[in-house]
Amino acid sequence: MEHSRNVLEKTGVSSLSLRDIAQDLGVSHTAPYRHFPKKMDLLQALVAQGFKELALAMKEAWDHSEDPLEKIRKAGERYIYLLLNNPRRTELMFGGEIYVSGDPISEELRECGNEAYMGMFRIVEYGQNQLVLKKSVPTATLMMSFWSGVHGFAVLNERKWKQIQSNEEEKQSFEKEVGQILEIMIEGTRL
Numbered sequence: 001m002e003h004s005r006n007v008l009e010k011t012g013v014s015s016l017s018l019r020d021i022a023q024d025l026g027v028s029h030t031a032p033y034r035h036f037p038k039k040m041d042l043l044q045a046l047v048a049q050g051f052k053e054l055a056l057a058m059k060e061a062w063d064h065s066e067d068p069l070e071k072i073r074k075a076g077e078r079y080i081y082l083l084l085n086n087p088r089r090t091e092l093m094f095g096g097e098i099y100v101s102g103d104p105i106s107e108e109l110r111e112c113g114n115e116a117y118m119g120m121f122r123i124v125e126y127g128q129n130q131l132v133l134k135k136s137v138p139t140a141t142l143m144m145s146f147w148s149g150v151h152g153f154a155v156l157n158e159r160k161w162k163q164i165q166s167n168e169e170e171k172q173s174f175e176k177e178v179g180q181i182l183e184i185m186i187e188g189t190r191l
Contacts, residue, residue, distance in 0.1 A: 018036060051113045051116040054093075087158050
């Protein structure tokens with residue numbers, strides 16, 4: 001799976017081939033088919049793994065602090081960096097070809113996606129219940145507003161993130177910008 005993920009990130013979904021993965025790993029060209037009968041099965045497994053990582057990131061944000069605003073700040077930060085470090089997989093997670101291929105979505109993928117969604121939902125709901133986030137807006141709508149903002153910021157800054165990896169000063173500046181963006185988004189959701 002790890003090799004498949006690396007290939008996906010380097011070359012994109014169209015270049016991901018079970019036969020090429022087998023060759024790269026030095027195994028029989030039929031070996032991957034024992035685990036993934038077709039490419040779509042591998043893609044769904046990669047997406048499920050992405051949602052598991054996102055659910056874990058939301059749990060870490062939840063555990064980070066009792067302060068509801070810190071929880072949402074950490075959730076946004078974790079989401080941004082998860083996307084920046086896995087942009088091709090994130091494309092698959094939120095609109096890739098697995099949803100339009102005609103193949104049924106696996107139960108594992110459905111469960112993992114729901115768990116990730118509920119992790120963010122729970123954080124926003126907690127903020128509303130603690131009377132620091134708007135209660136006049138349904139939780140799902142408020143969550144989607146915040147999630148859309150962090151997702152959009154990460155997508156728009158993907159190239160920049162790649163370009164600054166060798167420059168520590170620019171990375172620190174970027175991290176500061178992430179903090180500022182999150183503050184702006186949180187301010188828009190507060191009471």
